[in-house]
Amino acid sequence: MQEFTVTPWEVSGQVDYNKLIRQFGTTRIDGALRERMVRLCGGDEPHHMLRRDFFFSHRDLNLVLDDYEKGKGFFLYTGRGPSKAMHIGHLVPLIFTRWLQDKFKCNLYLEVTDDEKFLYRREYDWKEVQKYTGDNILDIIAVGFDPDRTFIFKDSEYVKNVYPLLMRTARKITGSTVKAVFGFDDSTNIGMSFYPAYQAIPTFFEKKRCLIPAAIDQDPYWRVQRDIAEGMGFQKTAAIHSKFLPPLQGISGKMSSSAGQETAILLTDDEKTVKNKINKYAFSGGQATVEEHRRLGGNPDIDVPYQWLDILFEPSDAKMKQIHDDYKAGKLLTGELKSILIDKVNGFLKEHNTARKKAEKTMEQFMYKGKLAKSMWERTYE
Amino acid sequence: MQEFTVTPWEVSGQVDYNKLIRQFGTTRIDGALRERMVRLCGGDEPHHMLRRDFFFSHRDLNLVLDDYEKGKGFFLYTGRGPSKAMHIGHLVPLIFTRWLQDKFKCNLYLEVTDDEKFLYRREYDWKEVQKYTGDNILDIIAVGFDPDRTFIFKDSEYVKNVYPLLMRTARKITGSTVKAVFGFDDSTNIGMSFYPAYQAIPTFFEKKRCLIPAAIDQDPYWRVQRDIAEGMGFQKTAAIHSKFLPPLQGISGKMSSSAGQETAILLTDDEKTVKNKINKYAFSGGQATVEEHRRLGGNPDIDVPYQWLDILFEPSDAKMKQIHDDYKAGKLLTGELKSILIDKVNGFLKEHNTARKKAEKTMEQFMYKGKLAKSMWERTYE
Numbered sequence: 001m002q003e004f005t006v007t008p009w010e011v012s013g014q015v016d017y018n019k020l021i022r023q024f025g026t027t028r029i030d031g032a033l034r035e036r037m038v039r040l041c042g043g044d045e046p047h048h049m050l051r052r053d054f055f056f057s058h059r060d061l062n063l064v065l066d067d068y069e070k071g072k073g074f075f076l077y078t079g080r081g082p083s084k085a086m087h088i089g090h091l092v093p094l095i096f097t098r099w100l101q102d103k104f105k106c107n108l109y110l111e112v113t114d115d116e117k118f119l120y121r122r123e124y125d126w127k128e129v130q131k132y133t134g135d136n137i138l139d140i141i142a143v144g145f146d147p148d149r150t151f152i153f154k155d156s157e158y159v160k161n162v163y164p165l166l167m168r169t170a171r172k173i174t175g176s177t178v179k180a181v182f183g184f185d186d187s188t189n190i191g192m193s194f195y196p197a198y199q200a201i202p203t204f205f206e207k208k209r210c211l212i213p214a215a216i217d218q219d220p221y222w223r224v225q226r227d228i229a230e231g232m233g234f235q236k237t238a239a240i241h242s243k244f245l246p247p248l249q250g251i252s253g254k255m256s257s258s259a260g261q262e263t264a265i266l267l268t269d270d271e272k273t274v275k276n277k278i279n280k281y282a283f284s285g286g287q288a289t290v291e292e293h294r295r296l297g298g299n300p301d302i303d304v305p306y307q308w309l310d311i312l313f314e315p316s317d318a319k320m321k322q323i324h325d326d327y328k329a330g331k332l333l334t335g336e337l338k339s340i341l342i343d344k345v346n347g348f349l350k351e352h353n354t355a356r357k358k359a360e361k362t363m364e365q366f367m368y369k370g371k372l373a374k375s376m377w378e379r380t381y382e
Numbered sequence: 383m384q385e386f387t388v389t390p391w392e393v394s395g396q397v398d399y400n401k402l403i404r405q406f407g408t409t410r411i412d413g414a415l416r417e418r419m420v421r422l423c424g425g426d427e428p429h430h431m432l433r434r435d436f437f438f439s440h441r442d443l444n445l446v447l448d449d450y451e452k453g454k455g456f457f458l459y460t461g462r463g464p465s466k467a468m469h470i471g472h473l474v475p476l477i478f479t480r481w482l483q484d485k486f487k488c489n490l491y492l493e494v495t496d497d498e499k500f501l502y503r504r505e506y507d508w509k510e511v512q513k514y515t516g517d518n519i520l521d522i523i524a525v526g527f528d529p530d531r532t533f534i535f536k537d538s539e540y541v542k543n544v545y546p547l548l549m550r551t552a553r554k555i556t557g558s559t560v561k562a563v564f565g566f567d568d569s570t571n572i573g574m575s576f577y578p579a580y581q582a583i584p585t586f587f588e589k590k591r592c593l594i595p596a597a598i599d600q601d602p603y604w605r606v607q608r609d610i611a612e613g614m615g616f617q618k619t620a621a622i623h624s625k626f627l628p629p630l631q632g633i634s635g636k637m638s639s640s641a642g643q644e645t646a647i648l649l650t651d652d653e654k655t656v657k658n659k660i661n662k663y664a665f666s667g668g669q670a671t672v673e674e675h676r677r678l679g680g681n682p683d684i685d686v687p688y689q690w691l692d693i694l695f696e697p698s699d700a701k702m703k704q705i706h707d708d709y710k711a712g713k714l715l716t717g718e719l720k721s722i723l724i725d726k727v728n729g730f731l732k733e734h735n736t737a738r739k740k741a742e743k744t745m746e747q748f749m750y751k752g753k754l755a756k757s758m759w760e761r762t763y764e
């Protein structure tokens with residue numbers, strides 16, 4: 001068994017997701033739970049990320065659905081650590097979150113953690129982080145959330161409204177806890193050690209239960225929240241966890257924009273760059289020669305273009321099955337598979353960047369003036 | 383030698399101030415430095431707290447005076463951890479700070495640490511701390527600062543304006559540092575461990591050098607600031623340290639309003655209470671009987687009423703000398719000495735509470751609308 005590491009700051013090795021579920025103490029999403037979600041959101045097909053087991057694990061999702069059925073409702077919370085260059089992997093949890101908001105018509109709080117990024121990346125100055133933050137928020141908005149049911153906030157800006165609650169939360173968390181949960185030690189700066197308190201705050205924004213869609217590397221934060229929430233008079237947060245979008249080079253680790261541009265498709269890549277990157281770097285499960293491929297077929301399980309289509313770009317199960325079967329049978333060549341992906345990615349980016357352009361106009365609404373945002377600026381949390 | 387403890391949260395035992403200077407690595411204020419201050423503030427007598435060695439130690443006070451002489455100027459910073467009931471000891475550094483502001487015509491930043499108090503006193507809820515904070519601010523204002531040169535702020539309110547700088551400061555301080563300096567351990571909550579970053583912030587408010595008048599128990603915070611300031615492009619803060627006002631029961635530890643009401647004169651005590659407390663609890667250096675006292679005389683060095691007059695209530699050196707000599711000679715009885723103090727304290731409290739009443743009207747100016755306060759709300763520190 002290959003070794004792997006999953007922390008909020010590092011994902012490396014080929015992740016054994018079953019092992020991770022045991023390590024983290026989360027629960028697998030099974031067929032019954034998936035079917036229950038389908039039923040509750042009006043019988044529509046569940047999002048392909050859920051259908052195809054990409055969102056694969058949860059905490060208390062069943063309780064969230066109970067609350068929904070009883071008419072109590074729930075709310076969504078996810079976040080983003082602003083980065084210099086966003087890549088398509090960063091959009092994965094956001095796309096799924098949008099789907100949840102669409103289906104369940106609920107409020108969404110989106111925390112942009114400019115403070116944590118600044119504390120962790122000591123080479124950045126504050127202005128740099130703020131620039132990335134503004135850029136990233138446009139990409140987030142482009143995903144298509146409901147402007148009256150979504151509040152996007154920067155930690156540094158909203159801090160005054162949550163400061164009393166932040167202190168109340170911090171008072172409940174010891175140094176031992178953050179050492180044990182996050183692997184901090186005495187050389188960790190006091191900002192980093194303090195920060196986990198802030199990441200818990202949005203789970204307390206409503207009296208309803210909170211559901212957090214995010215990659216599973218963020219789960220340690222939710223464990224801390226779940227340890228302290230009830231003692232503070234709140235509910236334990238629920239979570240729904242995704243796997244990681246594999247980097248171009250192969251299905252271990254996760255896509256990273258800081259690890260070198262050849263691992264990721266950036267949201268700013270043009271058509272030619274996308275084509276070149278995929279053709280040059282995307283790890284293929286195909287055979288070395290066309291002849292061999294025709295004879296032996298490809299292996300979709302380790303083929304990055306296939307995985308990306310499956311996870312992100314091809315919602316049709318029928319089409320995926322066709323691709324899968326053709327690829328395995330050697331009818332579909334590596335170059336052809338890559339070409340399908342290139343078209344999909346370029347189509348996706350074109351649409352994304354059109355939406356991003358429009359986001360400049362709606363940013364104000366998501367952050368300050370929309371129905372939810374406005375009400376959030378009018379209150380203080382104690 | 384009796385053991386003693388001096389931390390920002392505890393002062394106990396009879397403090398050996400010479401030993402403390404060596405332990406903390408500060409410098410004694412000598413005659414030459416005192417004379418220099420006198421010269422610089424226009425030849426007026428230095429405040430009796432300085433003259434009588436109550437403000438006894440410093441860091442870089444000479445550099446502050448250099449800057450002042452060169453016309454660069456300096457600014458003042460002190461603070462207050464809001465408490466349920468303020469006592470006269472709490473006013474000591476404030477009274478001296480006011481004198482410095484009067485003489486040197488400089489800006490003063492006054493940090494009210496509602497967050498730290500809440501983090502440390504886990505039995506308080508946020509509303510309680512806010513109530514004490516508002517009450518304490520009135521008592522602070524009653525001391526008589528310049529409303530256009532003073533900015534009084536609550537940590538929880540001003541946090542948004544300093545948050546980027548707070549992160550920059552926190553990024554420079556490790557867990558090891560706060561453990562070593564403040565005696566924290568892994569059971570300390572992450573809010574407390576983070577808080578020292580905030581207490582450093584006001585030292586960065588101006589490009590000038592900062593001078594902090596405060597009791598010496600706060601010095602550990604300044605040590606942390608001095609370790610990181612220059613690496614952040616700021617100047618090391620200077621400090622001028624006072625001893626502690628002894629509690630009624632005797633000259634060890636410091637006055638505390640939480641240790642039981644009989645150790646302290648509260649600012650809300652009425653004339654009768656003051657009289658009773660001093661007569662009943664004030665530790666006397668006098669003899670057991672009048673006859674013995676007449677024969678042997680009293681000991682002013684251990685006599686709390688004498689010490690309070692010396693530190694706080696009797697600015698005239700001639701009068702203090704008379705009291706000293708008469709008491710030592712047995713001419714002045716314990717009851718008579720106490721009676722002098724009672725009159726002084728009651729006169730002081732009457733004046734203080736008149737000023738406090740007026741403070742309700744000027745609070746807005748000190749916190750939001752005065753010249754300095756207004757300019758502070760218009761800026762953000764990175």
